[in-house]
Amino acid sequence: MTEDELGCFLSSSLVLESMLQDIENKAQNLRTIYFEEFPALYSPGVSLRLGELLHLNNIEMRCNDATCYARSELPSIAPSLETLTMSSLCEVTNAPTAPSKFLHLKYLCIHLYRVSPAYDYFSLASFFDASPSLEIFSLNLLQELMEHDWISGGSSDLRQMQRHCHHNLQRFKITGFGSAKSLVELTCYILESTLSLKCIMLDTTLQGAFRCSDSKSKKCFSMPKGNIMEAQKALLAIKKYIETKVPATVKLNVVEPCRRCHTIGV
Ligand SMILES: [Zn+2]
Numbered sequence: 001m002t003e004d005e006l007g008c009f010l011s012s013s014l015v016l017e018s019m020l021q022d023i024e025n026k027a028q029n030l031r032t033i034y035f036e037e038f039p040a041l042y043s044p045g046v047s048l049r050l051g052e053l054l055h056l057n058n059i060e061m062r063c064n065d066a067t068c069y070a071r072s073e074l075p076s077i078a079p080s081l082e083t084l085t086m087s088s089l090c091e092v093t094n095a096p097t098a099p100s101k102f103l104h105l106k107y108l109c110i111h112l113y114r115v116s117p118a119y120d121y122f123s124l125a126s127f128f129d130a131s132p133s134l135e136i137f138s139l140n141l142l143q144e145l146m147e148h149d150w151i152s153g154g155s156s157d158l159r160q161m162q163r164h165c166h167h168n169l170q171r172f173k174i175t176g177f178g179s180a181k182s183l184v185e186l187t188c189y190i191l192e193s194t195l196s197l198k199c200i201m202l203d204t205t206l207q208g209a210f211r212c213s214d215s216k217s218k219k220c221f222s223m224p225k226g227n228i229m230e231a232q233k234a235l236l237a238i239k240k241y242i243e244t245k246v247p248a249t250v251k252l253n254v255v256e257p258c259r260r261c262h263t264i265g266v
Helices: 003-010 014-019 066-077 121-130 181-193 225-245
Strands: 022-024 032-036 047-049 058-062 083-088 107-112 136-141 171-175 199-203 251-255
Touching (some): 058 066, 066 083, 066 107, 066 121, 181 199, 225 251
Parallel strands (some): 032 058, 058 083, 107 136, 136 171, 171 199, 199 251
C-alpha cells in the first residue's frame, strides 16, 4: 500500500468503520495522518498498528478515548510529532502518566464532545509535562453541561503534583470552561508551572455560538438556563481560585455570556 493510498484509507468513510478492525501501516515516511471514527481503539479484536513513523509530524484523530490512546502510544510511534489534534466523542479513560515524551510537539488541541462524570481533566497535565517544546495548548469542551464535581472549599483543597517547569508554552486556552474541580486544578497547575506564558483564555460560553457583538445578528445565540448558571459558577471559580495565580506578565482573557442577551443570576 502506498502512502497516498494509506492516507486515503485511514481517512476513509464511515463505511470502513463497520468493517475495519485491523489496520497495519508499512508506509514509514508518512508526515501526516488523519483518521476518524475508528472503532474504540481498546475494544477486543480492534488493532491499529501504525508502525514506527519517524517522519510523522502531524496527526489529527477522531475517536473515543483519544487522549488515553495518544498519551500511551504516540510518543513511541511518532517521536517527531509537532502538531496533535484530537477529537473524542466519548472520553471515559483518563490520560495516563508515562515517562515517554513528545519532544517536538508544539501545538496540542483537544476537543472533548462528551466525557464521563468520572473523567479527570487534571490527567491532561500529563501531555503538558511530556511536551517540553509545547507552545500552544487548546482544550475545547463541547458537552452542554458538566456533570463533574463542582469546586468548593479553599485553594488548599486543590490537588498538587510535582511541577515540571515549562519554558515554551505561550498560549493556553479552554473553551466551554466550567466549574469542575479537576478543570480548575489543571488550569492552576499550568499557570504555576509555566514561565513563558503570555496569555490564557478561559471562555465560559458555548463554543462556536455567535454573539451580538461580532455577528450580523442582533441577539446572541441562545444559551440554555443550565449553561448560563454553569457559566456563572465558572466565573466565580476563576475569581476565587485562578485570578490570584495569574502573574502580572500574563494576560488573562475571561469570556462570559453576553449580559445584554443572557440573564446571569441564580
Ligand atoms: Zn449579546
